[in-house]
Amino acid sequence: MMIELKKVSKTFPGSDRPSVDQVSFRVNQGNICVLLGPSGCGKTTILRMINRLEEPSSGEIIVNGENITGVDPPILRRSIGYVIQQIGLLPHRTIEQNIALVPELLGWSTSRTMKRVRELLEMMGLNPEEVARKYPYQLSGGQMQRVGVARAMAADPPIMLMDEPFGAVDPIVRIRLQDEFLSLQQRLGKTICFVTHDINEAIKMGDYLIIFNQGRLVQMGHPIDVLISPADDFVLSLIGDDRGVKILDLTKSEALMEPAGEIPGDLIESGCVVQSIQPVKAALEVMMKKNSDQVGIFRGDQAIGLLSWDRIKKHVNRVSG
Amino acid sequence: MEAMTIGAPMYILEHLYLVLIPMGIALVIALPTGIILTRPGYRHLSRRTMAVLGAGQTIPPLAVIAIFFPFLGLGYGPAVLALTIYALLPIARNTITAISGVPEDIKEAASGMGMTPWQVLKSVELPLSVPGIMTGVKTSAVLTVSTAVLAALVGGKGMGAIIFAGINFFRPELILAGTIYIGTMAIIMERFITMMEWMITPAHLR
Numbered sequence: 340m341m342i343e344l345k346k347v348s349k350t351f352p353g354s355d356r357p358s359v360d361q362v363s364f365r366v367n368q369g370n371i372c373v374l375l376g377p378s379g380c381g382k383t384t385i386l387r388m389i390n391r392l393e394e395p396s397s398g399e400i401i402v403n404g405e406n407i408t409g410v411d412p413p414i415l416r417r418s419i420g421y422v423i424q425q426i427g428l429l430p431h432r433t434i435e436q437n438i439a440l441v442p443e444l445l446g447w448s449t450s451r452t453m454k455r456v457r458e459l460l461e462m463m464g465l466n467p468e469e470v471a472r473k474y475p476y477q478l479s480g481g482q483m484q485r486v487g488v489a490r491a492m493a494a495d496p497p498i499m500l501m502d503e504p505f506g507a508v509d510p511i512v513r514i515r516l517q518d519e520f521l522s523l524q525q526r527l528g529k530t531i532c533f534v535t536h537d538i539n540e541a542i543k544m545g546d547y548l549i550i551f552n553q554g555r556l557v558q559m560g561h562p563i564d565v566l567i568s569p570a571d572d573f574v575l576s577l578i579g580d581d582r583g584v585k586i587l588d589l590t591k592s593e594a595l596m597e598p599a600g601e602i603p604g605d606l607i608e609s610g611c612v613v614q615s616i617q618p619v620k621a622a623l624e625v626m627m628k629k630n631s632d633q634v635g636i637f638r639g640d641q642a643i644g645l646l647s648w649d650r651i652k653k654h655v656n657r658v659s660g
Numbered sequence: 661m662e663a664m665t666i667g668a669p670m671y672i673l674e675h676l677y678l679v680l681i682p683m684g685i686a687l688v689i690a691l692p693t694g695i696i697l698t699r700p701g702y703r704h705l706s707r708r709t710m711a712v713l714g715a716g717q718t719i720p721p722l723a724v725i726a727i728f729f730p731f732l733g734l735g736y737g738p739a740v741l742a743l744t745i746y747a748l749l750p751i752a753r754n755t756i757t758a759i760s761g762v763p764e765d766i767k768e769a770a771s772g773m774g775m776t777p778w779q780v781l782k783s784v785e786l787p788l789s790v791p792g793i794m795t796g797v798k799t800s801a802v803l804t805v806s807t808a809v810l811a812a813l814v815g816g817k818g819m820g821a822i823i824f825a826g827i828n829f830f831r832p833e834l835i836l837a838g839t840i841y842i843g844t845m846a847i848i849m850e851r852f853i854t855m856m857e858w859m860i861t862p863a864h865l866r
Contacts, residue, residue, distance in 0.1 A: 392772060417774030427769025431787050431862030441773050474864040490773070 341498060341530040342366040342389060347398030349384055357396070358384050360554040366547075368497075369528040373545030375535060375577070380551040382534045386500050389532060390416045402498065417441055420491030420499035420529075424506040426483050428475040434460075434486055435471040441494040459489040464519060481512040488520065492527075502534045517543060538578055542566070542585060550574055563589045567658050583655035587620040592636050595619055595654055596644035602635035612637055615644075619654075622646050668822075672841060675818035678808040679849070682740055683801060686747035691793070694755025695781070706756055713749045721746065721810050739811035746807055750799040758792025759785050787862045794857035798850055805846040809838075819845075 342365065349359040359381040366372040374382040387393040389400060391412040400407050407415055428437050435456050442452040460467040463485040475483055484505060491499055505513045505520075521544065524531070535541050541548055542562045550558045550565070558570035566582045566589070569575040578585070593615035606612060612635040613622045622634045626648060636644040697706040724742040725734075732738045762785050770784045771777075812820025819838050826834025 390772060392768070413774045413776045413779075415774075416772060421769070421772035423765060423769060423772070425765035427763075427765040427767075427772075429766060429770065429784060431864050440770075440775075444774050444779075476864060487769075 341368045341403060342372075342532065343399075343401040344385070344389075345399040345401070347385070347388065347395045347400060349381075349388065349393060350396050357554050359388070359395070361398070362551075362554075362556050363398075364549055364556065364559060366530060366532055368530050370546040371524060371531040371533055371544055372547045372549060373533045373535060373541040374549050374551065375538065375541040375545075376551035376557075377536055377577070379553070381554040382536075382551050383502055385551075386502055386532055386534050389500055390419050390421060413444075417444055417494065418496050418498070420494075420496040420501075422487050422491045422499065422501040422504040424503040426487040426507060428483060428486060428490070430475050433472050433474055434478070437475070437486060438490045438493050440490060445494055447494075455493060459492060460486075462492075462523065463489045465489075480508045481516065484508055484512075484516060492529075497530055499529050499531045501531060503536070504533075505540070506535075513540075520544075539585075542589065550577065583659040584620070586658050587623065587651070587655065588618050590619045590654075591616050592619055592622045592634075592646055593638070593644070595650055596636045596646040597650070598644045600642070602642045602645060606631065606633070606635045607642075611635060613646075614638070619646070619651060623648075623651060668837070668841065671817070671819050671822055671838075672845070675805075675808055675820075675842065675845065678739065678743060678811050678818045679801065679804045679845070682743035682747045682804055682808075683797075685740075685744045686751055686800060687797070689744075690748045690751035691755055694752045694793075695759065695786075697752075697756055698759040698785075699777075710753060710756070713752060716745055717749050721807055722813065725814050734814045736811075736817075739808075739814055743804055743808055743811070747800045747804050750803065751793075751796045754796025754799070755789070755793050758789035758796075761792065762788045790857065790861050791865065794853065798853050798857075801849045801853060802846045805842055805849060809842065 344365075345363050347359060347362045348357050350357040362381075362385060364372075374385060376382050384393055388395050389402065389407070391407060402415070402419075428434075429440075435453070438456045438459055439452045442455060447455075456471065457467045460470060465482060465485055470478070470482065470486075475486075478486065484507060488504065491501075505516045508516065517540065533544055535544075545562055548558075548560060548562055548565050549556060550570075552573050558565055558574050563586065565574065566578060566586050569578055569582075575582075592613055596615070602612070609629050609631070611625055611629040611631045611633075613625055615636050615638045622636075625634050626632065632649075633645050633647040635642060636646055693709070696702055697709060721742045724745060725738045728738045728741060732741065766784060766788070767780060770780045775783070808818055809820035809823055811818050812824050819842050822834050822841075823838035826832060826836075826838065
């Protein structure tokens, strides 16, 4: 367990209500924990208390076994990656110099830093030759956002705090950035606290969701558990009416199929098959495209089952309550 | 014609002193003060300070000299004092405006990455404020060049001596000469400061 909040509260001066009210939760190592909620629910404040950009009015925050009030804030922050929605690249420094910021603060040698900068640019899908010497104003929104993430990862911090990191770009670019980041995270396994107000982003990115409303923690759990059993009407309305369909996106085909050793030849011929780990939604799409009532399920090259439209319908019915 | 050549260099030099010395003092006072007034603990003082400096600007320079006459007498001293007071405001005000104008998200990102407040000031806020601060310095310089003319009235000499001599003795060519000299001086100073500004402006703004 990497990050722990114990009964953390924050009331801003001049306000009569707490912005964060007795919040406790844990973030496990290697997980993306999503803090979800509407504007003003306190999620960003909580994030900023973890790297001491805000100080709690009461409660404890423990990072890596140590109470963070015992660590000098700038030192703490150099070990935690921080990505914000507006990105905040230094306009008067080149991309190289921007990414090199924390390594320089930590006293890395120039050669080690430059090597790391190249590595990060490539990791983020940017061409170092093209981009390293440019200034932020010369980059597109998507490129800047990638540089923002690269900069946060420069010193390879085990923990990252991300506040709507993909919010400043258009939806098409956002989806790509999300996908790329997820595949990066598979390789790197960082501990990430991710703030968003978008339920779809939360479900897609999160290993674990924590939902807030007006400063209070309302529900915690794996995305699919939250979708199946929302804690109250607020969470229900946050999830949206289409939670049955959202669940399809998260459920693997193998979870709903009927096991079978053989699959009808015409299904195989027409290509009406999906892999067992693909979401049920993908199976549904194939069914609709091929105009079929059922889909063959394969694990690799081996046929293992059948998934019918009927079963999907019953499942959505059951979980939608 | 004589005024244009023989006596002129001495007066030009005196005038230059009357500009550079107050400017120097003003920079040493106004820049740090402006910076301090943008720091979190002192921000609430900035409005009041600006109000005081602004009010000071409305007092005619001659009145300032008159006020300090019992303590400093006439001549160089009070002239420099009055000019310094006038040189302070544009520098302080522009410094505060420029530093406050640095976008919040840039400062937030810099702090969030682990820069200390001093590092944020030195590496982020100040470089990005250079254009604004230099505008203040330029304004102050040009203002001082023209206000320094008044120093002549209290024996501080400078180009004012030539201009007032022209007024008192009905020799318009002296007035013209004096005016041309200080006009040229103002332009040269402004260009010089602009050149220096260009040298310290961060690369992305050039």
